[in-house]
Amino acid sequence: MPYAIQLINITKRFARTVANDNVRLAVLDGSIHALVGENGAGKTTLMEVLYGLYQPDSGKIKIHENEVTIRSPHDSIKLGIGMVHQHFMLVPTLTILENIILGAEDAKHGFLNLSRTTSRIAELADSFSLSVPLNERVQDVGVGIQQRVEILKAIYRRADILILDEPTAVLTPQESTQLFGILSELKQQGKTIVLITHKLNEVMAISEHVSVMRKGKIAGELDTAETNPQEIAQLMVGRPVLLKVEKDKSKTGHPVLSVNDLSYVDRRGIAILKDVSLEVSSGEILGIAGIEGNGQTQLVEAITGLLKPTSGTIMLNGINLGDLSVSQIFESGLAHIPEDRIKRGLVVDLPIKENLIxxxxxxxxxxxxxSMKLSGIEQNAKLLIEKYDVRPPNPDALARELSGGNQQKVIIARELSRNSKLIVASQPTRGVDIGGTEFIHRTLVSERDNGKAILLISADLTEILSLSDRIAVIYDGRIVKVFSDNKVEESELGLYMTGTKGNGKTAALA
Amino acid sequence: MARQRHWLEHPVTQNFLVPILAVVLSFSVGAIFIAIVGQNPIEVYYVLFSQTLGNEYGIGQLLFKTTPLIFTGLSVAICFKAGLFNIGAEGQLQIGAFLTALVGMYTFGVPAYLEVPLLILAGMVGGGIWGFIPGYLKAKTGAHEVINTIMLNFVALALVSYFATNLFNVPATVHTPPIAPSGKIPRFDAFLSGFEGSPVNFSIFIAIAACIFVWYYVQRTKLGYELRVVGLNSKAAEYGGISVAKNLILSMTIGGALAGLVGTNYVMGYKYYFEEGFSAETGFMAIAVALLGNNNPFGVILAALLFGMLEYGGLVINTMVPKELVNILQAIVIIFVISSNKIFRKTLNNFLKTRRLSIEQ
Structure with missing residues (x-):
């Protein structure tokens, strides 16, 4: 079989790092090829070189066996390459149709030929089972549909090679399954697909070949049928990795956090939280599963004192948090790993040591x-940097200079050093690579074993399922279901997360 | 991948190098303007430098102009650190200086060791109130401090102008009666005859002390830590339980109090009364001083020296070129400094990168 893409000895340097070091990648025509690696391994850079966003410092690119020079996305589109970015490049206020044709309009003398365009797109959508409501505005449809629009956009521009960057990061399990259906369909019709991901179950489920990158180099090339997640993970990290979180049964103690009938109506008068009640006891991890934007953020902010709820009570260790300030709540036994580390959790222009306090x-x-006690601050930093293996191990390095995983370690180190009773962990491993995730998961489980109560909020179902002792599903501001153990199928969770099951009813708590 | 950093890449080096480069370049552009008005730039610059830096009298004049720029530059800088843009240093210094004069004219007979601190305090209280108001409004209502400080400048100028020409003035003048003699801050020329005739006085040491205070407050105190967190990321401050409102109000108040110290130089150290229009828009030049000084208290001293030199130098070269030319030169310095950060740093780093690559290959 001929190759659709051949990248031969591609090297791309940035000011201080070599993002791609002599990388070779060959993708067979008509196949689905997974490109995996940790954050910063260079996979996105490599694809951006292919898409013409960067020029390689050295190396050759062949498309369909012909050597080419790609100076800009304009060139790559002409060569039949389409890219679906992690963050969609759509204009929210335009309709789906307008977004698809944007920049590639079928026009005569400056007038659009809309009827011809519409029928052509409808035909395309039909043949790839990519149904989208063409006349709806992009802002009014869900992310699953938006992603299909991106794919359709690429196909409309006659792409036969599609690059998808972390396509399932924003999707529910159901939407992911649908996406994989679409990708198989595309493959059937002869398209070549490169899938950038770090979710190993996806690699196993859909790809035929997988290339693993580590530190800018290709660490391995495998046939998916002849490998397993363990082997891929080891190639990605460079050492054996425990993919499964090992934990014993929880030794649940007394209730630490109890939330009763919590409601929150925002300034526009929209009810964001509706009679939320939950309880977390010492020694257990309660996972909150849900699609983002269903009230998780507000729930966490209400518990941590950043937002004043409209009604309801929150008790921590028997203390009503109602009128307490954020610092008083911290003192009554809270640790808070916020969902957005850059926005809330860190002051990126301050050094690590000052972030740690x-x-x-x-x-x-x-x-x-x-006055500040400089030596105390310095010592605290040295201790925590060593204990949590923050790199670089320099208390004076600005938080801005750290990788996402190390920034997260700084936050976790700080929060756990509070010696709290309750840990609220919101998206604790978002944007953190496999090695870092493993560390964070182990840390949370060991905190649980030390008798802490942990409230875990995550959009990553694998994380919820592997860490939680109990799982509550939040949908549209309500807790719609509570599972008293973590033995539940992802698809079952997905049904509650999308409101298909349990809609409208607030689950009774055990 | 870890590589030795070239010394030019070090942020501290660049913090010094970039403003110096900007100043040198702006003097070069200024030379073009001097040539356009038909003068020899080298001659003009020679006079400018030799008359300001070449003798004690010149230095004295320069330092006298520098002192209020340090106070107000600090005022703007500390507010910057808290993420606030204080355009109100002019109003704050007017109210502060007027209050110094007012208290001074009613406190005859108080011994110097009480009178001097009292008058200094009066200036700080006056400026502090004028800083507190926009700080409070920002914290409680979200009203933008830029607009409110500008508006309060108008109010302050109108108020002191009315007081100094109608209510508290010496008849037929636009200044107040003199302050109690015990409130005077001695001039340099009382001790060093070389400074004879120049108005520089010991308030410049108050300015330097203020610099040390601001540095210590911002970098070493608990409140300074909070102020930096609020200025760099107010969401993170909220998350960490730091009161954003308290720190906004506090930094504006401290900023105002610093600007209010300008009266020590003029009222207590030079004229011994408040006079309408004495400040020559120092409070606005302060923004440029803070920017050029990178909001660092010691950078502010250096920047204030430069602008102090330009201000006095403008008078010196007045016979050779129109005084507008000095305004142009000041403006060019400001423009270069503001735009230089990105451009120069980028150029410098690109240069280092290409040099490194050529060495590697």
Whole structure:
């Protein structure tokens, strides 16, 4: 079989790093090829070189066995390459039809030929089972549909090679299954697909070949049928990795957090949280599963004092948090790993050591009545950097200079050093690579074993399922279902997450 | 991949190098303007530098102009650190200086060791109130401090102008009666005859002390830590339980109090009364001083020296070129400094990169 893409000895340097180091990648025509690797391994850079967003410092590119030079996306589109970015490049206020033809309009003398365009797109959509409502505005449809629009956009531009960057990051399990159906259909009709991902179950489910990148180099090329997730993970990280979280049965103690009938109506008068009740006991992890935007953010902010709920009570260790300030809530036994580390969790322009005391700077170890205690701050930093293996191990390095995984480690180190009773962990491994995720998961489980109560909010179902002792599903601001163990199928969770099951009813809590 | 950093890449080096480069370049562009008005730039610059830096009198004049720029530059800089843009240093210094004069004219007979601190305090309170108001409005209502500080400048200028020409003035003048003699801050020329005739006085040491205070406050105190967190990421401050409102109000108040210290230089150290229009828009030049000084208290001293030199130098070269030319030169310096950060750093780093690559190959 001929090759659709051949990247031969591609090297791409940035100011201080070599993003791609002599990379070879060959993708067979008409196949689905997975490109996996940890964050910063260079996979996105490699694909951006192929798409013409970057020029390689050296190396050759062959498309359909012909050597080509790709100077811009314009060139790559002409060569039949289409890219679906992780963050969609759509204009929200335009209709789906307008978005698809944007930049490739079928026009005569400046007038659009809409009827011909519409029928052509409808035909395309039909032949690939990519049904989309062409006349709806992009802002009014869900992310699953938006992604199909991106794919359709590429096909409309006659792409026969499709690059998808982390396509399932924003999808529910059902939507992911549908996406894989579409990808198989595309393959059947002769398209070549490169799938960038770090979810190994997806690699196993849909790809035929897999290339693993580590630190800018190709660490392995495998036939999917002849490998397993363990082997791929080991190639990605460079050492054996525990993919499954090992934990014993929880030794649940007394309730630490109890939320009763919590409601929140936002300034526009929209009810975001509706009578949410839940309880987390010491020694257990309660996972909240749900598609983002169903009230998780507000639930966490209400518990941590960042948002004033409209009604309901929150008790922590028997203390009503109602009128307490954020710092008082921290003092009554909270640790909070926020969902957005850059926006909330860190001051990226301050050094690691000063980030490690955020919210604790008034403690005796770190300040006297007026002044900061520099040596205490420095020591704390050295201790935590070593304990949590933060890299670079330099207390004076700015948080901005750290990788996502290390930034997350700084936050986790700080929050766990509070010695709290309750840990609210929101998306604790978002954007963190496999090695870091493994570490964070192990840490959370060991905190649980030390008797902490943990409230885990995550959009990643695998994470929810592998860490939680109990699982609550949130949909449209309500807890619609509580599972008293974690022995539940992803698809079952998905049905509750999308409101297909349990809709409208608030689940009774055990 | 870990590689030795070239010394030119070090942020501290660049923090010094970039503003210096900007100043040198703006003087070069200024030379073109001097040539256009038909003068020899080298001659003009020679006079400018020799008359300001070449003798004690010149230095004295320069330092006198520098002192208020340090106070107000610090005022703008500390607000910048908290993420606030204080355009109100002019109003704050007017109210502060007026209050210094007002308290001074009613407190005759108080010994110097009480009178001097009292008058300094009066200036700080006046400026502090004028900073507190926009800080409070920002914290409680979200009203933008840029607009409110500009508006309060108008109010302050109108108020002190009315007081200094109608209510508290010496008849037929636009200034107040003199302050109590015990409130005077001595001039340099009382001790060093070389400074004879130049108005520089010991308030410049108050300015330097203020710099040390601001540095210590921002970098070493608990409140300074909170102020930096609020300025760099108010969402993270909220998350960490730091009161954003308190720190906004506090930084504006401290900023105002710093600007209010300008009266020590003029009222206590030079004229011994408040006079309408004494400040020559120092409070606006302060924004440029803070920018050029990178909002660092010691950078502010250097920047204030430069602008102080330009201000006095403008008078010196007035016979050779129109005084507007000095305004042009000041403006060019500001423009270069503001735009230089990105351009120069990028050029410098690109240069280093290409040099490195050519060495590697």
């Amino acid at each position: 955020l919210g604790m700077h008034t403690r005796n170890e770190f300040s006297s009545r007026l």
